[in-house]
Amino acid sequence: MDVVSPELNSLLPDEIMDTEDIEDVPHSQPGTTGVHSEPSDDASVPMETDTPMASENVSLCLATSTATTKTTDSVTGTSVTTSGLQKLTTPFTISPANRQIILNKVASQASEAAKSAGNPPQVIKQDGQKLLVTAIGKSGQPIVLQLPHTGSKPGVSQTAGDTKSQAPQFKVVTIGGRSDLKPVVGNQVTTLQTQQLKTVQIAKKTPASSAAPIKFIITKTVNSKGISPQTSVPPVITGRVLTQSSPVMPPRTITLSEPHNTNLQSIPGKKIAISPLKTPSKVTVVSVASPTSSASQKSVALPVNVALGQQILTVQQSTSVSPVKVATSQSTTQNIKPVAVGGVGGSQFKTIIPLATQPNVQQIQVPGSRFHYVRLVTATTASSTGQPSGPSTSSIQTAKPMVVSTAAVRMSVPVVPAQTMKQVAPKPLTSGPQVVTTTQTQQRLIMPATPLPQIQPNFTNLPPGTVLTPAPGGGNVGYAVVPAQYVTQIQQPPFVTLASSSSFSASTGIQTQARLPLNGLSAAETTSRPRKPCNCTKSQCLKLYCDCFANGEFCNNCNCNNCFNNLEHETERLKAIKTCLDRNPEAFKPKIGKGKEGESDRRHSKGCNCKRSGCLKNYCECYEAKIMCSSICKCIGCKNFEESPERKTLMHLADAAEVRVQQQTAAKTKLSSQISDLLMRTTPVISSGSGRLPYTFVTKEVLEATCECLLEQAKKAEQTHQPQVEAERMILEEFGHCLMRIISSAGKAKSDCASINC
DNA sequence: GAGTTTGAAACT
DNA sequence: CAGTTTCAAACTC
Numbered sequence A: 001m002d003v004v005s006p007e008l009n010s011l012l013p014d015e016i017m018d019t020e021d022i023e024d025v026p027h028s029q030p031g032t033t034g035v036h037s038e039p040s041d042d043a044s045v046p047m048e049t050d051t052p053m054a055s056e057n058v059s060l061c062l063a064t065s066t067a068t069t070k071t072t073d074s075v076t077g078t079s080v081t082t083s084g085l086q087k088l089t090t091p092f093t094i095s096p097a098n099r100q101i102i103l104n105k106v107a108s109q110a111s112e113a114a115k116s117a118g119n120p121p122q123v124i125k126q127d128g129q130k131l132l133v134t135a136i137g138k139s140g141q142p143i144v145l146q147l148p149h150t151g152s153k154p155g156v157s158q159t160a161g162d163t164k165s166q167a168p169q170f171k172v173v174t175i176g177g178r179s180d181l182k183p184v185v186g187n188q189v190t191t192l193q194t195q196q197l198k199t200v201q202i203a204k205k206t207p208a209s210s211a212a213p214i215k216f217i218i219t220k221t222v223n224s225k226g227i228s229p230q231t232s233v234p235p236v237i238t239g240r241v242l243t244q245s246s247p248v249m250p251p252r253t254i255t256l257s258e259p260h261n262t263n264l265q266s267i268p269g270k271k272i273a274i275s276p277l278k279t280p281s282k283v284t285v286v287s288v289a290s291p292t293s294s295a296s297q298k299s300v301a302l303p304v305n306v307a308l309g310q311q312i313l314t315v316q317q318s319t320s321v322s323p324v325k326v327a328t329s330q331s332t333t334q335n336i337k338p339v340a341v342g343g344v345g346g347s348q349f350k351t352i353i354p355l356a357t358q359p360n361v362q363q364i365q366v367p368g369s370r371f372h373y374v375r376l377v378t379a380t381t382a383s384s385t386g387q388p389s390g391p392s393t394s395s396i397q398t399a400k401p402m403v404v405s406t407a408a409v410r411m412s413v414p415v416v417p418a419q420t421m422k423q424v425a426p427k428p429l430t431s432g433p434q435v436v437t438t439t440q441t442q443q444r445l446i447m448p449a450t451p452l453p454q455i456q457p458n459f460t461n462l463p464p465g466t467v468l469t470p471a472p473g474g475g476n477v478g479y480a481v482v483p484a485q486y487v488t489q490i491q492q493p494p495f496v497t498l499a500s501s502s503s504f505s506a507s508t509g510i511q512t513q514a515r516l517p518l519n520g521l522s523a524a525e526t527t528s529r530p531r532k533p534c535n536c537t538k539s540q541c542l543k544l545y546c547d548c549f550a551n552g553e554f555c556n557n558c559n560c561n562n563c564f565n566n567l568e569h570e571t572e573r574l575k576a577i578k579t580c581l582d583r584n585p586e587a588f589k590p591k592i593g594k595g596k597e598g599e600s601d602r603r604h605s606k607g608c609n610c611k612r613s614g615c616l617k618n619y620c621e622c623y624e625a626k627i628m629c630s631s632i633c634k635c636i637g638c639k640n641f642e643e644s645p646e647r648k649t650l651m652h653l654a655d656a657a658e659v660r661v662q663q664q665t666a667a668k669t670k671l672s673s674q675i676s677d678l679l680m681r682t683t684p685v686i687s688s689g690s691g692r693l694p695y696t697f698v699t700k701e702v703l704e705a706t707c708e709c710l711l712e713q714a715k716k717a718e719q720t721h722q723p724q725v726e727a728e729r730m731i732l733e734e735f736g737h738c739l740m741r742i743i744s745s746a747g748k749a750k751s752d753c754a755s756i757n758c
Numbered sequence B: 001g002a003g004t005t006t007g008a009a010a011c012t
Numbered sequence C: 001c002a003g004t005t006t007c008a009a010a011c012t013c
Helices: A006-011 A108-116 A390-398 A484-490 A502-508 A523-528 A567-583 A645-687 A700-719 A724-757
Strands: A057-062 A069-072 A079-082 A088-090 A100-105 A131-134 A147-150 A171-174 A187-190 A237-241 A253-255 A312-316 A338-342 A349-354 A373-377 A403-405 A410-412 A436-438 A466-469 A480-483 A512-514 A592-594 A602-604
Touching (some): A700 A724
Parallel strands (some): A057 A100, A131 A171, A253 A410, A436 A512
Antiparallel strands (some): A057 A088, A069 A079, A100 A237, A147 A187, A312 A373, A338 A349, A403 A410
16 A cells, blocks of 8 residues: 555645755656555665764664674774664674764665666765655655765765765655656765665755754665565665764764564554645754764764654654664564654654665554554644553653664664654754754644545645544555644554654753744744634535634534544545645645745735725634735725725734733733742741641740749749649649730731731 | 624535 | 635624
8 A cells, every 4th residue: 555655745745845955866766656565565764864074874784684683883893783673784884984874774686686787785875964755655666765975976875984064954855756856956866776766755945044954865765566575685775864963063972772662553653644834834854963062972863853844754664573773682573663863962862763674665654554654743743642652662752772882973763752842942053953843833634544546635735734644444555644733632552753752842942943924823823822623513624614624634622513524534534625626726725825926925825805894804814814915815995905094003903902911911920920929938837737827836945935834833833832723723724824825926927927928 | 602794615 | 707605703792
């Protein structure tokens, strides 16, 4: 089954498919098209980790053997032991000069073919800070991981230690083949194998602000479908994990780890997720920087965080055999052997990239399913509750890094929980590892879990933030595109994903989240304000009347009746999507976009058609989006233009109201804070003695004084020769006086405290 | 909360 | 493409 069909690839939204500034990657090779692999086919997933300034190269060539393999760093002599992994046919090398990890899963047959074709098995070497992720291929089509070769001929890998200054690099996520890919200057992608390959690309340029743009290129090479998994011919996987690090701060630690037990079958989160941003903005790249703090320190994790917008690209591939294990051996046989490269510095890793697969395995698979998937997790959705379930995920949660120790380099790939990156405080792109995300809310589109080519929507128009997931019970076939948010919601057992833990995003502040306006709404608005629940009654939430559906989201906590906008009705939903797209290919695209070139103002893509509202009420989509009506609007009596006095008045009123609200909120907050502070200071005194204030004053001193008073009364009675009965009475009376004084003092103190608190 | 108004979406 | 109907959100009371 196709995880992502070629059609899908070709139809991916421009935001995703923007290939400018990326290398020209051969998206398909002769004979590749039409190749349909069985769901059980395994695909090799190469991963590249590249640290531009890194000095180490690690090269792994993996065979399909499951035997434990121990590799020795050719440079540093560091050995890497893999357990349950495919046999390493080539030494695991770490090049101090490049600090690169090269993982090459070599299919003997494939490698032979490659050699014969003049493309020897490639040992990926440093190629600047670039990572191209080519992941999703047509069903049956192998995924080709391609490594960019800067300024080099195809098949010619750069020499290790190439430390030349790199041009601004872009992080590129390539998903799906696309014929119109634009070549990237100075970067060439060489197909590793002559076998049928399909390259899907999702490219996004990193924000210009990033001093060191990163380009991630992952080319997945898969054997031809003819090769059965049982065949001894292993696929060749060559990949690099490119870690972006600041030029002055080369990454020093590479951590590779796998979940101890990835029982994918038990993970309901099986899905193919593509979560492009809803925003029209281009796919954002997750930049990873080396820790800025310790230049001398040599431990920098190699992050393979690829994000689209505010999303992190998760590439997982399940295999029957642990594909790659670096560093410590793992006793458990894992279906998925993701290699996670985490962000540097915080040791918070967010990216898991499964490297090894069996021959004919599809490139991206969801644990527990035969789907290979790429998941892009939005920042907002990343807050997801999804966590690894079962034993397989335990390791992930613990994020135990596998460390490959070398004299010069430590490699660690901690597996992190599928949590997410939520709100991340913006951070300068130039500092430290970064995840560039956009706050565009998740536009998500649900696709059928079953192969429905005939009704397959035009993915070009799918709302960003789309997540592909296998339908429940859908087995190996079909996929569904579901909202990432919804995925996290419905995904009781978390799946292994490349996502930053909440702690990472929150505490480390490594991530930078670019907040882009969504349909006229500020990032803050889009992120802080949840979508309003719909109230659809007749549309079944399968028409654009429904805001949820229109935004590509599942209905969640809505008040709708007879809702079909959910996974249970994915077939109907897909049909509805198809219908909408047939009617309007732009149906799921943001209505608010940039105006004409050169115009900075946003504008409605279609313009409004208001007649009675004067375009000054929320009936008007332009006004609702807080934008001016434009020439394309067909409104009558429009007052929503710059000089409109009515509009200005409304704006002033709105601003004033907003200011008042803010002031009130601030006042309440301040008052509450002050009260809390007072309580904090006074509570201990009052509450001590279990809140029974009088006893608070029965201190040792009070007791002693009381006793002295009683003794004094006793002496007085003795001196006056009072009878015993009278003496006892005098003592008791004195005791009563003492108690009264104590109580009186306590009551006075309590009233004082109360007055203070008020 | 019920009813009305409104304009986009859907339909013809 | 225009006119009409349907629909759900926005709005009013």
